[in-house]
Amino acid sequence: MTVSLRVLDDGAWVSVNDAREVSVSELWRLDDPSFCGCDLPDFVVENVLSVGVDGRTVTANVYGQCIGCGETGVPGWVPVGRLSDGKFVDIDRENTVLPVYDGDDR
Amino acid sequence: MPTDVERWKSEVYGTEIREHLFRFAEEGWDAIPEDERDAWFERFKWWGLYHQRNGQESYFMLRIGTPNGRLEPGQLRVVGEVAKEYATGPGTNPIFGDAYADFTTRQSIQLHWIKLEDVPAIFEKLEAHGLSAQQACGDSWRNIVGNPMAGDDATEVIDAWPVIQELNETFKGNDDHSNLPRKWKVSVTGTPDGSGQGDINDLALEPAYKEIDGEEQVGFNVRVGGGLARNEPRLARDIDVWVAPEDAAAVAGGLSALFRDHGDRENRYNARIKFLVDEWGTEKLRETLQEDYVDFELETAGDDLRDQYTYNAGGEGRNDLLGVHEQKDGSNFVGLNVLVGRMGADDVIQLADLAEQYGSGAARLTQRQNVIVPDIPDGELDDFLAEDLLEHYSPEPSPFMRGSVACTGTEFCSLSIVETKNRQVRFARWLKENVDLPEGVEEFHIHLSGCTASCAQPQIADVSLRGMKTRKDGEPVEALDIGLGGGLGEEPQFARWVTQRVPVDEVPGAIENLLANFDDQRDGTETFREFVLRHDDDELADLVEPEETSYEDPMMHNTKRTWYPYAEDDELDASPAPSLADGTPITSDD
Numbered sequence: 096m097t098v099s100l101r102v103l104d105d106g107a108w109v110s111v112n113d114a115r116e117v118s119v120s121e122l123w124r125l126d127d128p129s130f131c132g133c134d135l136p137d138f139v140v141e142n143v144l145s146v147g148v149d150g151r152t153v154t155a156n157v158y159g160q161c162i163g164c165g166e167t168g169v170p171g172w173v174p175v176g177r178l179s180d181g182k183f184v185d186i187d188r189e190n191t192v193l194p195v196y197d198g199d200d201r
Numbered sequence: 202m203p204t205d206v207e208r209w210k211s212e213v214y215g216t217e218i219r220e221h222l223f224r225f226a227e228e229g230w231d232a233i234p235e236d237e238r239d240a241w242f243e244r245f246k247w248w249g250l251y252h253q254r255n256g257q258e259s260y261f262m263l264r265i266g267t268p269n270g271r272l273e274p275g276q277l278r279v280v281g282e283v284a285k286e287y288a289t290g291p292g293t294n295p296i297f298g299d300a301y302a303d304f305t306t307r308q309s310i311q312l313h314w315i316k317l318e319d320v321p322a323i324f325e326k327l328e329a330h331g332l333s334a335q336q337a338c339g340d341s342w343r344n345i346v347g348n349p350m351a352g353d354d355a356t357e358v359i360d361a362w363p364v365i366q367e368l369n370e371t372f373k374g375n376d377d378h379s380n381l382p383r384k385w386k387v388s389v390t391g392t393p394d395g396s397g398q399g400d401i402n403d404l405a406l407e408p409a410y411k412e413i414d415g416e417e418q419v420g421f422n423v424r425v426g427g428g429l430a431r432n433e434p435r436l437a438r439d440i441d442v443w444v445a446p447e448d449a450a451a452v453a454g455g456l457s458a459l460f461r462d463h464g465d466r467e468n469r470y471n472a473r474i475k476f477l478v479d480e481w482g483t484e485k486l487r488e489t490l491q492e493d494y495v496d497f498e499l500e501t502a503g504d505d506l507r508d509q510y511t512y513n514a515g516g517e518g519r520n521d522l523l524g525v526h527e528q529k530d531g532s533n534f535v536g537l538n539v540l541v542g543r544m545g546a547d548d549v550i551q552l553a554d555l556a557e558q559y560g561s562g563a564a565r566l567t568q569r570q571n572v573i574v575p576d577i578p579d580g581e582l583d584d585f586l587a588e589d590l591l592e593h594y595s596p597e598p599s600p601f602m603r604g605s606v607a608c609t610g611t612e613f614c615s616l617s618i619v620e621t622k623n624r625q626v627r628f629a630r631w632l633k634e635n636v637d638l639p640e641g642v643e644e645f646h647i648h649l650s651g652c653t654a655s656c657a658q659p660q661i662a663d664v665s666l667r668g669m670k671t672r673k674d675g676e677p678v679e680a681l682d683i684g685l686g687g688g689l690g691e692e693p694q695f696a697r698w699v700t701q702r703v704p705v706d707e708v709p710g711a712i713e714n715l716l717a718n719f720d721d722q723r724d725g726t727e728t729f730r731e732f733v734l735r736h737d738d739d740e741l742a743d744l745v746e747p748e749e750t751s752y753e754d755p756m757m758h759n760t761k762r763t764w765y766p767y768a769e770d771d772e773l774d775a776s777p778a779p780s781l782a783d784g785t786p787i788t789s790d791d
Contacts, residue, residue, distance in 0.1 A: 099236065099239075103239055103243075104615045105616065107615035108615060113236050114235075115254075118254075118615070119615075119616060119618065120611070120668075120759070122677045137672065139618070139669060139670040141652065141653060142431075142653075144470070160669075162669070162670055162671045162680075165702070189677075
């Protein structure tokens with residue numbers, strides 16, 4: 096089954112199958128001390144740069160900043176949802192510690 | 202690899218989108234195949250329609266492009282009537298009610314809650330009165346900006362209006378320029394006040410004198426590659442070209458074609474011409490323009506008037522176009538403050554009545570989101586100024602009202618991180634009641650933008666506010682970054698972001714404390730921008746002391762996680778969208 100994944104409206108959204116699913120302005124806890132030195136960077140999503148898929152996991156590459164220390168940048172790929180029978184299944188991104196994968200691990 | 206947007210544009214783009222738009226309008230929202238929605242929403246932008254954010258599916262923002270902010274007699278009434286009839290939806294704004302028009306920082310008009318099914322009737326009415334939404338959004342020539350009083354302003358050195366008209370007529374609906382790598386923003390100005398704000402446009406034509414064949418002529422110097430978005434602000438760069446008014450379309454078209462051919466179509470973040478100017482430099486840009494895009498010898502730059510620029514400059518002279526000003530013909534134009542640019546539809550219609558009663562019926566929009574009523578004879582001026590409507594839309598408002606600019610924000614916009622327009626109204630009202638400016642300071646500009654797209658032009662304000670998040674007492678709350686000391690003028694400069702992530706309820710206190718510190722430590726009569734210039738970032742950060750005050754913010758939570766932040770039940774699940782043409786929610790088949 097083909098799934099359509101794209102970034103929309105100049106980086107405002109991750110679109111899955113022509114439905115806007117993940118928005119900028121979300122606050123994510125990232126399991127990625129390498130991003131800024133904080134144990135769990137408290138990361139505001141300011142722009143979605145690209146979207147990908149790893150098996151059934153939808154991942155996004157985003158720009159933003161850690162509100163704990165102010166570091167800005169692009170962490171690795173962050174899981175934002177899952178695909179089940181070709182449909183997007185949301186995860187509670189704002190209340191979950193999200194792993195971060197680098198490009199090769201994805 | 203071309204982006205999705207480039208692929209969609211290569212299939213259908215430009216004027217031909219209209220027939221599809223009207224077909225979908227006829228057949229209804231559900232006629233847009235689900236797997237084609239992203240593509241069609243991207244294309245609809247070219248005709249001024251921007252699909253609203255999550256939770257507001259099937260509703261659109263409609264942008265009407267009014268070149269140079271110029272509304273001919275009767276057009277303001279049409280805007281008000283269209284807003285009143287069509288710009289209502291399931292959400293009611295607690296400050297502005299239902300049905301309003303937004304005047305934008307690019308002298309355009311935005312209406313919200315527009316249904317696709319109503320678009321043909323709206324277009325018919327707009328176009329019957331000379332108005333259009335064509336190319337108001339999308340990757341093409343956008344609404345051309347400038348001094349909205351071009352042709353009438355007693356201070357102008359050259360009438361820019363015929364040039365703007367020619368550019369508008371040449372490049373709207375022009376297949377050679379309808380599909381650019383990204384938006385193309387143009388400013389043309391003929392006054393010496395800098396009110397076209399050319400520095401922040403992709404292409405700026407600014408008044409300049411040049412000796413040609415022994416005679417001094419007035420024309421335009423050309424600057425390229427300005428813009429504020431994405432943490433990459435640039436001032437337009439001088440490419441050492443002067444152009445006569447009759448050649449302006451050839452040079453502007455040459456530059457637009459150069460951008461079409463050489464702009465980056467593989468990465469939309471790198472697509473604006475400001476990045477091409479970064480990469481090439483101005484010399485190569487000029488050489489390429491000369492060799493490949495114009496068929497006459499370009500003149501070198503003339504003598505500009507930038508040392509006279511006052512608009513949004515923070516010093517003496519007119520920083521905006523509010524108040525009473527003389528026109529060339531001896532009548533007057535009166536600039537009225539529209540706080541954050543939003544005006545109720547009934548007020549728009551009432552103002553159209555006044556414009557007809559006292560003036561010619563014409564109106565103008567400014568880049569500071571305000572409205573101008575022109576052509577008022579001296580003998581009518583006092584009666585006009587005494588009208589009740591002007592108590593609310595004042596020609597001489599409080600500096601905090603006068604200086605306020607705000608973008609659309611999370612109420613409707615996908616990109617924004619925070620609520621903006623209503624918040625800026627609350628800020629301005631609180632500051633007006635509680636804070637005094639230092640003696641002699643008459644103007645103080647505060648611009649609030651919900652994100653780095655910078656639609657409220659935050660980097661060119663005394664106090665720049667930009668949407669962010671933080672945690673307060675462990676809870677995520679809306680916050681603002683604070684920048685200081687931006688402005689245009691002879692020495693334009695962008696604000697310096699000195700304090701980050703201030704919870705929104707502490708921002709008015711921060712501004713109050715900043716102004717108190719400015720008053721205490723001010724050197725004589727120096728301006729706020731001069732004061733900022735002589736301090737480093739750390740010193741400035743110490744002068745901004747965020748603090749809770751009597752100001753209360755009802756929108757601290759994540760307004761983006763609502764379908765409409767002011768709804769009684771604002772949860773996304775409670776959204777009535779998408780809906781049929783009459784507003785009835787469309788139930789899901791799932």
